Each structure stands twice: as C-alpha cells, then as structure tokens.
Amino acid sequence: MIDAIQRLNIDYHFQEEIDAFLERQYVISTTNWDAFGNDLHQIALYFRLFRQQGYYVPADVFDKFTNKEGKFNQNLGGNIKGMIDLYEASQLSVAGEDMLDEAAQFSGLVLKEKMACLDDHEAKFVRKTLEHPFHKSMAMFTAQDFFGDFHGMNGWLGSFKQVAKLDFSLLQRLHQQEIIQVSKWWTELGLANELKLARNQPLKWYIWSLACLTDPTLSEERIELTKPISFIYLIDDIFDVYGTLDELRLFTDVVSRWDITASEQLPDNMKICFKALYDLINEISSKIYQKKGWDPTDSLRNAWKSLCKAFLVEAEWFANGNMPSAEEYLKNGIVSSGVHIVLVHIFFLLGQGLTEENVHTIDGIPSILSSSATILRLWDDMGNAEAFYFYELPSDFEFDVSRDFYGGKFISYAEFPYGAKPDEEAPPRGILTHAPETGEEDVEINVTGDGNAVVSTAV
Incomplete structure (x- = not known):
C-alpha cells in the first residue's frame, strides 16, 4: 500500500502513518528478516522502502536468493512482480555492493526478455520501470502514468486513485499561483x-x-x-x-x-x-x-x-x-x-x-x-x-x-x-x-x- 501511495504522489497526506509503520517494521526486520520468508517481492519492496526512509539495510538480505557463486537463481525469473521490485531495490545501492549490482543486471535482463510475453499494461509498466526507476524519478511527474498500470488491481487502490486525481488538480492550481508570483518577482527585479x-x-x-x-x-x-x-x-x-x-x-x-x-x-x-x-x-x-x-x-x-x-x-x-x-x-x-x-x-x-x-x-x-x-x-x-x-x-x-x-x-x-x-x-x-x-x-x-x-x- 505504501508503494502505491508513493507512486500516486499522495504520501504526504499519510506521512506520519507511513513513518510510524516503517519504523515498527524496521525494528522487526533487524531482528528477524526471516519473517518475510522467501517472498522476493516483499523483501525487495521493504528493502527499498527502508533505504528510501534513510534506514540502513544490508544487501545480504538477498543472499537466500543466490547460489554459491553469488548469482541469482534462474527460477526467480518467472516472478515478474519480484523482478520488478528487485530491480527497483537495486537502484538504492551503495558503492561496493556487488550483490545489488548483480541484482540490477539479473532483474533488468529478465524483465527485458519477458516483456514480449506480457500483456500491454504489464509490458508498459515494466518498460517504464527499466527506463525510469521510481527512486530516480519524481512521483509528481509520473503519478498519472500509475493510474492505469497493472499494479492497480487491488480494490482499495481505486479510492486512492480518485484522491490522487483530485490532489493533482489542486496541486496544479497551487503551482500555477506560485509561477505567477515568481514571474512577478522576476519582472519587477x-x-x-x-x-x-x-x-x-x-x-x-x-x-x-x-x-x-x-x-x-x-x-x-x-x-x-x-x-x-x-x-x-x-x-x-x-x-x-x-x-x-x-x-x-x-x-x-x-x-x-x-x-x-x-x-x-x-x-x-x-x-x-x-x-x-x-x-x-x-x-x-x-x-x-x-x-x-x-x-x-x-x-x-x-x-x-x-x-x-x-x-x-x-x-x-x-x-x-x-x-x-x-x-x-x-x-x-x-x-x-x-x-x-x-x-x-x-x-x-x-x-x-x-x-x-x-x-x-x-x-x-x-x-x-x-x-x-x-x-x-x-x-x-x-x-x-x-x-x-x-x-x-x-x-x-x-x-x-x-x-x-x-x-x-x-x-x-x-x-x-x-x-x-x-x-x-x-x-x-x-x-x-x-x-x-x-x-x-x-x-x-x-x-x-x-x-x-x-x-x-x-x-
């Protein structure tokens, strides 16, 4: 849910709740990452959310998905959602983290190969992920693209999308007023x-x-x-x-x-x-x-x-x-x-x-x-x-x-x-x-x- 709210650029409405939730989850995860089991999607998503929040998370949380040579297991390739989240997580790498470099290379290659097998919505989302990972984009400029992608199948997301559309219109008006004030200052200068x-x-x-x-x-x-x-x-x-x-x-x-x-x-x-x-x-x-x-x-x-x-x-x-x-x-x-x-x-x-x-x-x-x-x-x-x-x-x-x-x-x-x-x-x-x-x-x-x-x- 946090991922969707951030992509819709309405997370500032829920920032206190998001901060509190991630703080609790981080405390839990530091003592027991095994609580997430072998769910690559969950582990990669939390890894990204924690690092975005400023929490330090070691890259070795992905060790369970690799072989003795440090390569990711090939059978993970069928998990498209997991591959997307792994690729997104790899964008928050720290210099020298070979694990995340390998994650980016592996997931990126898999996603490129799988695009031809996906429906139009899925392929579009994967293409955007590869070209503009969420962490290296700006939600205010990409939120509208998220309204129709395949992550939006959950029923509750429809309500958030309506909020996001209304919010987008309100923000446009606010930004237009700010531009007027900036232009006035510049002209008078x-x-x-x-x-x-x-x-x-x-x-x-x-x-x-x-x-x-x-x-x-x-x-x-x-x-x-x-x-x-x-x-x-x-x-x-x-x-x-x-x-x-x-x-x-x-x-x-x-x-x-x-x-x-x-x-x-x-x-x-x-x-x-x-x-x-x-x-x-x-x-x-x-x-x-x-x-x-x-x-x-x-x-x-x-x-x-x-x-x-x-x-x-x-x-x-x-x-x-x-x-x-x-x-x-x-x-x-x-x-x-x-x-x-x-x-x-x-x-x-x-x-x-x-x-x-x-x-x-x-x-x-x-x-x-x-x-x-x-x-x-x-x-x-x-x-x-x-x-x-x-x-x-x-x-x-x-x-x-x-x-x-x-x-x-x-x-x-x-x-x-x-x-x-x-x-x-x-x-x-x-x-x-x-x-x-x-x-x-x-x-x-x-x-x-x-x-x-x-x-x-x-x-």
Whole structure:
C-alpha cells in the first residue's frame, strides 16, 4: 500500500502513518528478516522502502536468493512482480555492493526478455520501470502514468486513485499561483532587461525549486528558493558571456569581500547583478531570522563566495588553455554545479536542525551534498561537448565510449548518498531528505540537455 501511495504522489497526506509503520517494521526486520520468508517481492519492496526512509539495510538480505557463486537463481525469473521490485531495490545501492549490482543486471535482463510475453499494461509498466526507476524519478511527474498500470488491481487502490486525481488538480492550481508570483518577482527585479545576454527562464528555475521541495505545504519556501536558483544561472552567464578574465577576477573579489561599496569599480552589468544578489541575500536572511530565529547571512554569503571562486577557476582554465584532470574538474564541479547553494538555502528555509554543529557541517559541504553535486555535474556534462575536453579524453575517443565512461562515474557517485551506515556522517534530516532528490531531479531537468524535459512534463 505504501508503494502505491508513493507512486500516486499522495504520501504526504499519510506521512506520519507511513513513518510510524516503517519504523515498527524496521525494528522487526533487524531482528528477524526471516519473517518475510522467501517472498522476493516483499523483501525487495521493504528493502527499498527502508533505504528510501534513510534506514540502513544490508544487501545480504538477498543472499537466500543466490547460489554459491553469488548469482541469482534462474527460477526467480518467472516472478515478474519480484523482478520488478528487485530491480527497483537495486537502484538504492551503495558503492561496493556487488550483490545489488548483480541484482540490477539479473532483474533488468529478465524483465527485458519477458516483456514480449506480457500483456500491454504489464509490458508498459515494466518498460517504464527499466527506463525510469521510481527512486530516480519524481512521483509528481509520473503519478498519472500509475493510474492505469497493472499494479492497480487491488480494490482499495481505486479510492486512492480518485484522491490522487483530485490532489493533482489542486496541486496544479497551487503551482500555477506560485509561477505567477515568481514571474512577478522576476519582472519587477528587472534583470532580464539589464542582462540581455543572460538566461531569462523563470519557469525553469521554479521547476528546479518544485523538484527539490515537493511538499504542497512548502509553497512560500519554493518561491523563495527559486530566487537564489535564478542567480546561479545569472552569475554563470556573467562568467560565460559578460566579463573579461580581469573583470571576472574583480567580480569574484567583490563577492568574496561582500562589499557593496567595492562593487562601484565593476562594469555596470556586474555591478547590477551583485547589488541584486546582495539585496536578495539580506532579504532572505531577514525572513529566516524572523521565522526561525537564526541569522544565516554568513553561511549564505560564504556559499556564494565559493560558487564564484569555482566559476573563476573554470574561466581561468578556458582562458589559459589549461587542461585539468578528471578529478580536478569534478572537485571544482561539485561547487560550480550550484547544488551546494540550493541545499544551503533549503536547509535554512526549512529550519530543521538549526544548531551550531549542523550549520558548521553544512558550511563545509558534507559528503552527501558533494555526491548530489557530482551527480549533477556528470549528468549535465554527458550532453556537453566541453566536458570531453576537460576530461583529457583522447581525440579519437568515440562519443559512445565517452558516454560509457561517464556512466560508470555517474553510477559510482549516484550510489553514495544512500550508503551511510548509522555510525557514519549524518547531515541534518532536512538536508538528508532533499540532497538525494537534488541529484535525481537534476537528471530530469537536464535530460534533454537544456532543461525542457521537466518543464514540458510539469506544465
């Protein structure tokens, strides 16, 4: 039932009940996974639900379904529901979990082979599972597809589907109102007129925010988050098309000093951009302080300083013709992706776990944030020719081979956010919830190379 509710994107209505149920089941399972017997469907489903919830579950719960060589038993192939759930479970793998790599390969191959033998509804669901696993998709964009798939044979699901359809209509109206407010803010800001070569995409920026903060109750937070997201793109364009290298160094210095007086020496377009950013950070910080009792000004300023410094590093690479190693490129790309900016703002806007220790952790870009940022950088670069230059790939390197190289890198980083065991680094819950989403939603936003995929799906 939880799986269906999540796929219908109405789980937020029942979040307390879901949390309580999974907590009870997790306590039971940690002492006795044998309670699930040999039901692959149940074990794989609970494995996925637990890991989605942030609980650590060892991959060896699947040992009972493998032979001495660690291969999954071939007789499992006739269990289509079990294969679907095993494939979905494998998407939450942790780096180094060979068991889940084998699970993904085995179940994926079986499902591809069986599709021709399934009816239309089953085949459609299997195809969607293989192309867009639930954990790496966004329920708000895929819920309508679930209305007619073959998992919906249970009688009680009809009632939930009706709720989901009504909920979808209500959410559409809410999101339309939010888009109106974002567009009004962007128009009144006037930067589209001042920076004519910069991107003018308030709808795309809002979708970024919507993908990060899906809870309908976070309407104000989504609107506020869209604003710094817009400046990630604007400042990126400043570095790409507006400034000479000396001007960009001066701009970075002004941002690092966070000195409005020093901005007078900047070119007009940079001066206008910095003044708007300066005012925005002060405005957001004031709102957070009034609501949460915490002044995030220093943390937000430091995040923007880091972003501009990372942009400058890339600009100097281009200008000087220097070719960084893949590791150097990725290390800088973790910051230049802008993910840290987004998640730092989310952390303070949500106001969960506002303590000195947690703020210090967030300021330092914890591993779960850097993993999300790396996922975005790798996925975005898969459609970006300049990235192949930066990765020091041979001149005769074929595109498909390059894509395989990226694919391997992407998988290794995509696995990491869900690998934290209870005794490992634990960021604040608000970030733990949204950091993995950011990496995943970026995939949807960038899937066509320019962000149109999500916009066309959501509107």
